[in-house]
Amino acid sequence: MNTTKERADRDDDRAVVAAAQAGDQSAFADLVERHRRELQVHCYRMLGSFEESEDLVQETFLRAWRRRESFQGRSTFRAWLYRIATNACLDFLRKHPRTPRPYEVAPEMPSGVAVEAPPETPWLQPYPDRLLDAIAPGDAEPDARVVAKETIELAFLVAIQHLPPRQRAVLIMRDVLGWSANETAALLEVSVAAVKSALQRARPTVKQHLPQQRMEWAPAADPTQEERALLQRYIDAHQRADTAAVAELLREDVLLTMPPHPVWFAGRESLIALTSQVNDPGSPWHLGRWRSVATRANRQPAVAHYVQYPDADATRQLAGDFAYRAQVLDVLRIEDGRVAQITAFEPHVFPAFGLPLTL
Numbered sequence: 001m002n003t004t005k006e007r008a009d010r011d012d013d014r015a016v017v018a019a020a021q022a023g024d025q026s027a028f029a030d031l032v033e034r035h036r037r038e039l040q041v042h043c044y045r046m047l048g049s050f051e052e053s054e055d056l057v058q059e060t061f062l063r064a065w066r067r068r069e070s071f072q073g074r075s076t077f078r079a080w081l082y083r084i085a086t087n088a089c090l091d092f093l094r095k096h097p098r099t100p101r102p103y104e105v106a107p108e109m110p111s112g113v114a115v116e117a118p119p120e121t122p123w124l125q126p127y128p129d130r131l132l133d134a135i136a137p138g139d140a141e142p143d144a145r146v147v148a149k150e151t152i153e154l155a156f157l158v159a160i161q162h163l164p165p166r167q168r169a170v171l172i173m174r175d176v177l178g179w180s181a182n183e184t185a186a187l188l189e190v191s192v193a194a195v196k197s198a199l200q201r202a203r204p205t206v207k208q209h210l211p212q213q214r215m216e217w218a219p220a221a222d223p224t225q226e227e228r229a230l231l232q233r234y235i236d237a238h239q240r241a242d243t244a245a246v247a248e249l250l251r252e253d254v255l256l257t258m259p260p261h262p263v264w265f266a267g268r269e270s271l272i273a274l275t276s277q278v279n280d281p282g283s284p285w286h287l288g289r290w291r292s293v294a295t296r297a298n299r300q301p302a303v304a305h306y307v308q309y310p311d312a313d314a315t316r317q318l319a320g321d322f323a324y325r326a327q328v329l330d331v332l333r334i335e336d337g338r339v340a341q342i343t344a345f346e347p348h349v350f351p352a353f354g355l356p357l358t359l
Contacts, residue, residue, distance in 0.1 A: 016028070016030070016031045016077075017031065017068065017071055017073075017077060020065075020068055021068050021069055021071075025065075028064075028065060028068065031077065032061050032064060032081065035077075035078055035081050036057060036061075037131060037134055037135040038135050039057050039060060039081060039082070039085050040053045040054060040057045040131075041053075041127070041132070041135070041152070042082065042085055042086070042172065042177075043056040043057055043060075043085055043088075043089055044127055044157075045151070045152075045157065045160065045168075045172050045176065046086070046089040046090075046093070046165070046168060046169065046172065047089060047092070047093070047123070048121060048123055048124050048125070048157050048158070048161050049123045049124070049125045050125040050126065050127055050128075050349070050352060051125060052092070052123070056085065056088050056089055056092060057085065059088045060081060060084050060085040060088050063084050063088060064080075064081060064084050067084070075186070079183070079187070082173075082187060083187045086169050086173075086187060086188070089165070089169070090165050090166065090169065093165040094165070098123060098161075099161070099162065100119030100120060100121045100158060100161050100162055101119065101120055102116075102117035102118070102119065102120065103117045103118065103120045103262060103264055104120075104262065105262050105263065105264075107264050107265060107266040107270070108263065108264070108265045108266075108270050108273075108274065115253075115266045115267070117264075118255060118257060118264065119158055119161075119162070119209070120257075120259075120262065120264075121158055121161055121259055122259050122260035122261075122262075123259070123260070124154070124157065124158065124161075124259045124343075125259075125345065125349060126154070126297035126298055126302065126329065126331050126343075126345055126349060127152065127297060127298050128295075128296075128297060128352050128353045128354070129295070129296035129297060129298070129299060130296075130353065130354060131352075132152065132299070148176075149299035151175075151176045152298050152299050153298050153299055153300055153333070154297075154298050154300065154331060154333070154343055155210060155211055155333060155341075156206075156210065157298070158209065159205075159206045159209040159210045160172070160206055162205055162206070162209050163202050163205055163206065166188065166198060167198045167199075167201060167202040167205075168202070169188060170184060170188070170195055170198040170199050170202060171198075171199060171202040171203070171206065173187060173188075174195070174199050175199070175203070181195045181196055211333075211335075211340075211341075223296070223301060226337060227301055227334055228301075230249060230301075230334060230337065230338075230339070231294055231301045231303070231332070232294070233245070233249060234246070234249055234292075234303060234332070234339070235292040235293075235294060235303055237249065238290050238292050238303075238305065239290050239291060239292055241279040241289075241290065242279075243272060243275050243276050243279055246271075246272065246275050247268060247272045247275075249338060249339050250268045250271060250272075250338060250339050251268065251335065251336070251338040251339060251340045252267065252268050253266075253267060253268075253340070254267065254268050254271055254338075254339055254340060254341065254342070255340070255341045255342070256271055256274075256341075256342045256343075256344065257341075257342075257343055257344070258343075258344045258345075259343070259345065260346075271342075281310070286310070287307045287309065287310075287327065288307045288308045288309040288310045289307070289308045289310075289324075290305055290306065290307055290308075290324075290327075291305075291306045291308070291324045291359055292304065292305050292306070293306070293355065293359075295329075295353050295355065297329070297331045297353070298331060300331050300332060300333060300334075301331075301332045301334065302329060302330060302331045302332065303329070303330045303332070304326070304328075304329050304350060304353065304355050305326075305327045305328045305329070305330065306324035306325060306326055306327055306358075306359050307324060307325055307327045308322060308323070308324045308325075309325070323358040323359060324358065324359040325347075325357065325358050326347035326350045326355070326356075326357045326358070327347060328344050328345065328346070328347065329344065329345045329346075329347070329349055329350065329353070330342050330343070330344050331343045331344075331345070
């Protein structure tokens with residue numbers, strides 16, 4: 001840790017906390033707001049849900065205010081908040097236990113093809129990069145790992161959801177945030193031996209549930225030129241309703257999931273069959289014309305899709321309403337220059353990305 005920075009933070013915290021403990025709510029609010037985003041990312045990793053992470057950060061601040069007199073300055077105020085946030089998440093998970101399970105329904109795919117069911121995580125939600133960027137420090141700073149790509153991507157989020165909550169907390173504190181075993185033990189109020197044991201059990205579980213090429217992912221946050229080009233081709237193909245062009249971008253073993261829905265698609269052939277129906281004006285799956293907007297989620301490329309509905313919206317069109325309406329947010333995992341996985345989310349996530357519900 002950066003001892004000089006930590007000492008300065010602690011001195012600053014003491015002054016503000018002293019004011020807060022004297023009843024200055026404004027001083028306390030200013031102090032906790034400095035840590036809101038990184039604490040939300042912490043809660044997001046623990047829970048896998050953007051909306052629940054917002055709620056738990058608010059719960060953290062309420063608990064901190066009620067217990068403000070218990071802060072003795074033996075650690076930084078930031079570490080004290082992490083303890084409260086972690087315990088709030090553990091309390092939530094005790095009341096709402098959940099574990100990823102293989103999908104119970106068969107995938108939409110060609111018959112006779114065997115495929116292992118992915119984990120179903122209906123609570124999973126994306127995290128907007130624009131909010132990660134707001135808290136990302138320089139690469140040389142200790143806190144850079146808070147929003148590092150390899151520990152915020154959806155595949156990692158799903159993998160750590162397989163861990164029991166306390167093991168998950170240990171793995172996040174030790175391997176993601178870089179806290180020492182002593183610091184983690186103090187945060188969780190357990191022994192150092194218990195922390196080491198939990199970490200030894202957690203690491204193999206996470207590795208088991210990560211994609212095979214996980215170790216090849218680059219930790220850089222910025223998209224590569226190849227990734228940007230592929231994303232633009234993906235957008236263009238959808239806006240042109242060009243099924244063949246979409247097919248060229250997909251890996252043979254591409255996977256599509258749509259949390260919280262239990263439907264999933266496995267393999268390029270099944271996705272192209274779906275895309276063909278969506279693009280066919282004569283199909284009941286056809287929605288209309290598409291417009292797409294590039295964005296980013298979880299340090300991954302993402303596309304917000306909008307639809308302009310056809311004749312069913314004749315009344316609106318007569319009134320001059322030709323709006324494209326939010327339909328789905330695709331978060332893409334790219335491997336070897338092709339789309340390996342698409343996680344599609346409902347349009348209610350658009351506002352968190354600063355995206356309008358109509359274009």
